[in-house]
Amino acid sequence: MxxxxxxxxxxxxxxxxxxxxxxxxxxxxxxxxxxxxxxxxxxxxxxxxxxxxxxxxxxxxxxxxxxxxxxxxxxxxxxxxxxxxxxxxxxxxxxxxxxxxxxxxxxxxxxxxxxxxxxxxxxxxxxxxxxxxxxxxxxxxxxxxxxxxxxxxxxxxxxxxxxxxxxxxxxxxxxxxxxxxxxxxxxVPPAKKSRTISIIIAVAVGVSSALTWLPGLRLLSEGWRITIATVVACLFGATFFPRKEVK
Amino acid sequence: MVRILLAVFLMALVSYLPRVLPLAFLRQKVDSPFFQSFLYYVPYAVLGAMTFPAILYATGDIGSALVGFGVALLLAFYEKGLITVALFAAFAVYLFQYFLG
Known part of the structure; x- marks a missing residue:
C-alpha cells in the first residue's frame, strides 16, 4: 500500500x-x-x-x-x-x-x-x-x-x-x-499536484491569519486558531470539492 | 510539588483522551462522502494553519523569518527532502541575522 x-x-x-x-x-x-x-x-x-x-x-x-x-x-x-x-x-x-x-x-x-x-x-x-x-x-x-x-x-x-x-x-x-x-x-509537493489541496491550504492560512491579526479575534489562543481554521477550511473543501470516490 | 504533579497528570490525561477515543472506539469506516472529504483535507488544513502566520514570529524578527520562509518554499517547490528544507531555511535565517540583524 x-x-x-x-x-x-x-x-x-x-x-x-x-x-x-x-x-x-x-x-x-x-x-x-x-x-x-x-x-x-x-x-x-x-x-x-x-x-x-x-x-x-x-x-x-x-x-x-x-x-x-x-x-x-x-x-x-x-x-x-x-x-x-x-x-x-x-x-x-x-x-x-x-x-x-x-x-x-x-x-x-x-x-x-x-x-x-x-x-x-x-x-x-x-x-x-x-x-x-x-x-x-x-x-x-x-x-x-x-x-x-x-x-x-x-x-x-x-x-x-x-x-x-x-x-x-x-x-x-x-x-x-x-x-x-x-x-x-x-x-508544497501535494499542493503542486492538486489545485484543490492548494485552495484548502490557502483558506486555512487565510483564516488563521485573520484570527491572528484582526482586532478582537487576537485574544484566541493558538490552539483555537488552528482548530477553527482547520474546521473552516475542511468544511469549505468538503462542500465545494467533495472527493468523488474515496476508498 | 504534589500540586504540580497533579497538574501534570491532568494535562497528560486531557492530551491523551482526544487522541485515543476516536482511534480506539470508532471502528467502522465513515461512509458519508462529505465527512470523508472533510477528514481527507484535515492534514493539509492543519499544516497550513499551523505554519502561517506563526512562522513569521518563529525567529524573533519578521525579516529573517520571511527569508527563511522564502527559502523553505523554494526548496519545497523543487521537492527537496524535509531535513534539507529545514536546515537550509535555518541556515538562511542565521546568515540573515548575522549580517543584517
Whole structure:
C-alpha cells in the first residue's frame, strides 16, 4: 500500500519489519524538528522555576507543543487545576479530528491495545506525515514513526532544562524556523499536484491569519486558531470539492 | 510539588483522551462522502494553519523569518527532502541575522 512517488522501499525480507523502518525513517526529520522546540520548552520551564525532571516529565507524558506550553505557563502562573486542565483540553481538541481522520486509514487487524498505544503518539506532525505518506497505516509503521519524535521531544526538553542558557541566542532563533520549514516541505509537493489541496491550504492560512491579526479575534489562543481554521477550511473543501470516490 | 504533579497528570490525561477515543472506539469506516472529504483535507488544513502566520514570529524578527520562509518554499517547490528544507531555511535565517540583524 505505498504511494509510489513518495515511498522509497527499504529492502528487508520481512515486510512487517520493513514497515517499522519506514516509520523510523519518516519520523527522523520530525524528531530533528522537535529538538529545538522542546529545547526551548525545557529552557522556559526551568527558567520559570520548575526542576528539569518535571519539565521532562511533562514532555514525556503530554507530547504536545501548544498544549503543554500553555499548561506549563499556567502552572508557573499559579493557576487553578481546573483552569490548567480546561485550557490544555481546549488546545488539544484538534487531536479529536486527527485521531478520527487517522482511524479511517488504519489497517483492519489492529487490536485495542495497539490502537491505544498508537494514539499516544499522534501529534500534529506524526499525523500529517502518516496521513500524507501512507494510504494504509499499520501498527509497526506508526510505532516506528513515533519513536524518534518521542525521544527527540524528551531529550530536547531535558537538554534545554539542564543547559538552560548555554546555546547562543542567535542559533536558538535560527532553529525556531525548522519546524515550520518542515511543514512547508510536507505540504508544497501535494499542493503542486492538486489545485484543490492548494485552495484548502490557502483558506486555512487565510483564516488563521485573520484570527491572528484582526482586532478582537487576537485574544484566541493558538490552539483555537488552528482548530477553527482547520474546521473552516475542511468544511469549505468538503462542500465545494467533495472527493468523488474515496476508498 | 504534589500540586504540580497533579497538574501534570491532568494535562497528560486531557492530551491523551482526544487522541485515543476516536482511534480506539470508532471502528467502522465513515461512509458519508462529505465527512470523508472533510477528514481527507484535515492534514493539509492543519499544516497550513499551523505554519502561517506563526512562522513569521518563529525567529524573533519578521525579516529573517520571511527569508527563511522564502527559502523553505523554494526548496519545497523543487521537492527537496524535509531535513534539507529545514536546515537550509535555518541556515538562511542565521546568515540573515548575522549580517543584517
Amino acid at each position: 505505498h504511494i509510489p512517488f513518495l515511498s522509497r522501499r527499504i529492502a528487508t525480507a520481512d515486510p512487517r519489519r520493513q514497515d517499522f523502518f519506514l516509520g523510523l525513517r519518516d519520523g527522523f526529520p520530525i524528531a530533528l524538528g522537535y529538538v529545538p522546540v522542546s529545547f526551548a520548552f525545557g529552557l522556559l520551564a526551568v527558567r520559570g522555576g520548575l526542576p528539569p525532571w518535571i519539565a521532562t516529565l511533562i514532555s514525556l507524558t503530554n507530547l504536545t507543543s501548544a498544549g503543554q506550553f500553555a499548561g506549563t505557563n499556567l502552572i508557573l502562573a499559579g493557576a487553578s487545576l481546573l483552569e490548567i486542565t480546561f485550557t490544555t483540553f481546549l488546545i488539544n481538541l484538534r487531536y479529536l479530528l486527527m485521531s478520527l481522520s487517522l482511524g479511517q486509514k488504519l489497517a483492519p487487524d489492529l487490536t485495542l491495545g495497539q490502537r491505544c498505544l498508537m494514539a499516544f503518539g499522534i501529534t500534529d506532525e506524526t499525523f500529517a506525515v502518516a496521513s500524507v505518506e501512507r494510504s494504509e497505516i499499520t501498527f509497526l509503521y506508526m510505532l516506528g514513526l513515533i519513536v524518534g519524535p518521542y525521544l527527540g521531544w524528551g531529550t530536547g526538553t531535558l537538554l534545554g532544562g539542564i543547559v538552560c542558557t548555554f546555546l547562543p541566542a542567535s542559533l536558538q532563533k535560527a532553529l525556531g524556523i525548522t519546524l515550520y520549514a518542515m511543514f512547508i516541505a510536507i505540504v
